[in-house]
Amino acid sequence: MLRVKQGDESAFAALVEKYQRPVMNFIYRMVLNTAEAEDLTQEAFLRAYRAAPRYRPEARLSTWLFRIAINLALKKLRAGRRNRALSLNQIFGAGRRSSEPAAAAESQPDVQLEQREMLRALEAALHELPERQRIAVTLQRFEGFSYHESAETMGCSIESVESLLGRAKSKLRDSLAPYAPVHKAGRLEVEHGVPDG
Amino acid sequence: MECRTVRNKISSLIDGELSDDGARAAREHLRRCRTCALEYRDLASAWELVAAIPRMEPSAALWPVIKERIPQAPATGLPQLRRWAFPALATAVCAAGIAFGVLLGGWMQAGERAPLARADDTPGRVQNFQSIRHFSDAPPGSLAEGILVSSPSSGKRGNEP
Numbered sequence: 001m002l003r004v005k006q007g008d009e010s011a012f013a014a015l016v017e018k019y020q021r022p023v024m025n026f027i028y029r030m031v032l033n034t035a036e037a038e039d040l041t042q043e044a045f046l047r048a049y050r051a052a053p054r055y056r057p058e059a060r061l062s063t064w065l066f067r068i069a070i071n072l073a074l075k076k077l078r079a080g081r082r083n084r085a086l087s088l089n090q091i092f093g094a095g096r097r098s099s100e101p102a103a104a105a106e107s108q109p110d111v112q113l114e115q116r117e118m119l120r121a122l123e124a125a126l127h128e129l130p131e132r133q134r135i136a137v138t139l140q141r142f143e144g145f146s147y148h149e150s151a152e153t154m155g156c157s158i159e160s161v162e163s164l165l166g167r168a169k170s171k172l173r174d175s176l177a178p179y180a181p182v183h184k185a186g187r188l189e190v191e192h193g194v195p196d197g
Numbered sequence: 198m199e200c201r202t203v204r205n206k207i208s209s210l211i212d213g214e215l216s217d218d219g220a221r222a223a224r225e226h227l228r229r230c231r232t233c234a235l236e237y238r239d240l241a242s243a244w245e246l247v248a249a250i251p252r253m254e255p256s257a258a259l260w261p262v263i264k265e266r267i268p269q270a271p272a273t274g275l276p277q278l279r280r281w282a283f284p285a286l287a288t289a290v291c292a293a294g295i296a297f298g299v300l301l302g303g304w305m306q307a308g309e310r311a312p313l314a315r316a317d318d319t320p321g322r323v324q325n326f327q328s329i330r331h332f333s334d335a336p337p338g339s340l341a342e343g344i345l346v347s348s349p350s351s352g353k354r355g356n357e358p
Binding site for chain 1: 204207209211212214238239240242243244246248249251252253254255256259260262263264265266267268350
């Protein structure tokens with residue numbers, strides 16, 4: 001980042017290469033639209049480049065980048081809410097996915113259909129969460145942030161993150177209840193028991 | 198540990214954010230309490246399901262597009278300056294406008310008072326000033342004066358001597 005501050009383009013290219021996936025995935029899970037996620041990812045990196053002189057090394061780089069991404073995603077969501085409601089196509093629209101589970105089940109149309117339906121339900125359940133809960137879920141569940149890192153990124157206390165995630169899990173459980181039998185059938189092989197460790 | 202306490206901690210237990218002692222006590226409770234164990238199982242299942250949402254792959258054109266949009270000049274402190282420069286400029290313009298208005302108003306007021314207030318005015322000038330019939334209905338030489346004079350019923354009006 002210090003090299004980026006001095007206008008080193010190759011250092012900036014390396015930074016984009018390292019963080020483009022997590023930043024884009026975070027933004028995608030907020031706006032649920034592939035094209036918008038790409039545009040906002042570009043914008044996030046350009047803002048980071050422009051703001052580089054103000055970057056202080058004591059702040060974690062990922063925290064700083066995600067803070068920019070959060071601001072952009074929230075701005076987009078709020079602007080979108082004023083103009084129109086999200087269409088079902090946006091929630092359920094197909095995007096480029098690196099690990100489309102349907103690929104493994106191409107020969108079984110029923111399984112493929114069921115998995116697609118499950119993914120749509122998961123994205124819809126995520127979309128139904130209030131903004132701050134969705135941010136906390138995305139940072140913790142998808143980007144592997146600890147509560148401490150999430151709190152730092154979101155500018156709130158660890159207790160707030162704990163509370164947001166607790167409420168989000170309850171909501172997700174309620175939204176995904178109809179899919180629990182499929183889940184319990186063992187397709188996703190989740191361990192339901194209380195862990196010993 | 199009570200059920201209520203454990204239920205508040207289930208989310209942190211799932212995320213591995215409890216201290217060793219806290220996690221041990223919570224697990225101990227879950228082994229004994231079926232209701233809390235079911236709550237744990239349901240939340241953990243939903244949490245596990247959410248992780249099944251696949252990751253997006255950025256397009257290969259992402260970096261070229263960003264590169265194209267990078268400002269030619271290296272990053273500077275200009276954006277920070279811009280953030281407060283506009284409001285500061287607007288405030289300065291407003292303040293200057295108000296100051297100019299106050300000064301202009303004062304100057305005009307002083308100018309209006311001057312003929313009456315000036316101590317060095319001679320009696321002749323003051324008399325001359327008072328004789329000006331600004332407020333006459335029909336100042337001398339005006340069309341109104343002609344009409345009033347020619348009208349038999351009106352006679353002389355206003356400040357006419």
